[in-house]
Amino acid sequence: EVQLVESGGGLVQPGGSLRLSCTTSGFTFSDYTMSWFRQAPGKGLEWVNFIRHKAYSETTEYAASVKGRFTISRDDSRSIAYLQMNSLKIEDTAVYYCTRTQIGLPGEYYFDFWGQGTLVTVSS
Amino acid sequence: QSVLTQPPSVSAAARQKVTIPCSGSSSNIGKNYISWYQHLPGTAPKLLIYENNKRPSGIPDRFSGSKSGTSATLDITGLQTGDEADYYCGTWDSGLIPGVVFGGGTKLTVL
Numbered sequence: 001e002v003q004l005v006e007s008g009g010g011l012v013q014p015g016g017s018l019r020l021s022c023t024t025s026g027f028t029f030s031d032y033t034m035s036w037f038r039q040a041p042g043k044g045l046e047w048v049n050f051i052r053h054k055a056y057s058e059t060t061e062y063a064a065s066v067k068g069r070f071t072i073s074r075d076d077s078r079s080i081a082y083l084q085m086n087s088l089k090i091e092d093t094a095v096y097y098c099t100r101t102q103i104g105l106p107g108e109y110y111f112d113f114w115g116q117g118t119l120v121t122v123s124s
Numbered sequence: 125q126s127v128l129t130q131p132p133s134v135s136a137a138a139r140q141k142v143t144i145p146c147s148g149s150s151s152n153i154g155k156n157y158i159s160w161y162q163h164l165p166g167t168a169p170k171l172l173i174y175e176n177n178k179r180p181s182g183i184p185d186r187f188s189g190s191k192s193g194t195s196a197t198l199d200i201t202g203l204q205t206g207d208e209a210d211y212y213c214g215t216w217d218s219g220l221i222p223g224v225v226f227g228g229g230t231k232l233t234v235l
Contacts, residue, residue, distance in 0.1 A: 037169075108175060
């Protein structure tokens with residue numbers, strides 16, 4: 001059974017940092033691209049970033065709203081994806097979701113398994 | 125403001141059919157595959173449709189997707205109260221700032 005469990009959320013002050021973890025099981029982690037999404041209070045789902053798997057040199061892509069502040073990484077030996085969030089802003093307050101990502105045919109990106117999310121609150 | 129446009133809400137009676145539209149442009153829906161997700165508050169979002177019209181294992185055939193030009197639709201037939209949720213469309217945008225784009229979500233109410 002595929003499982004993704006996010007952890008590391010909490011309360012942080014504006015300008016602060018936080019690192020989220022996504023611990024996975026039930027599939028060969030090293031074969032998959034992994035992504036982060038978020039949902040701010042009262043808003044819809046927003047893609048944050050993804051990291052491709054080793055066959056694609058672990059290249060990354062970021063949404064403009066987080067580029068330069070957030071960093072995605074992965075540890076294939078532990079089947080964990082990370083999201084390092086720096087220079088946090090109040091508008092980064094959201095539930096953050098980790099997802100397993102399928103990148104197949106040209107122009108094909110979809111997210112077939114999701115975690116339950118972890119809440120990040122940025123407030124003074 | 126989301127790149128893909130969805131109505132904020134739709135409603136229909138139980139056992140009836142509802143259509144949720146998703147509108148985009150030539151750089152996203154017009155060029156790439158669309159997927160659809162169901163999200164009940166407090167739970168993990170669930171993939172319903174991928175590659176425009178394919179269902180993952182375990183998704184009932186009451187859910188179907190289609191795409192035409194720069195628009196896509198999700199149809200749900202035989203509505204059940206358990207279908208009340210938020211529904212999102214998503215795709216890749218190949219434009220000036222490439223990235224994954226989603227619609228703002230549509231809240232489905234089953235009357």
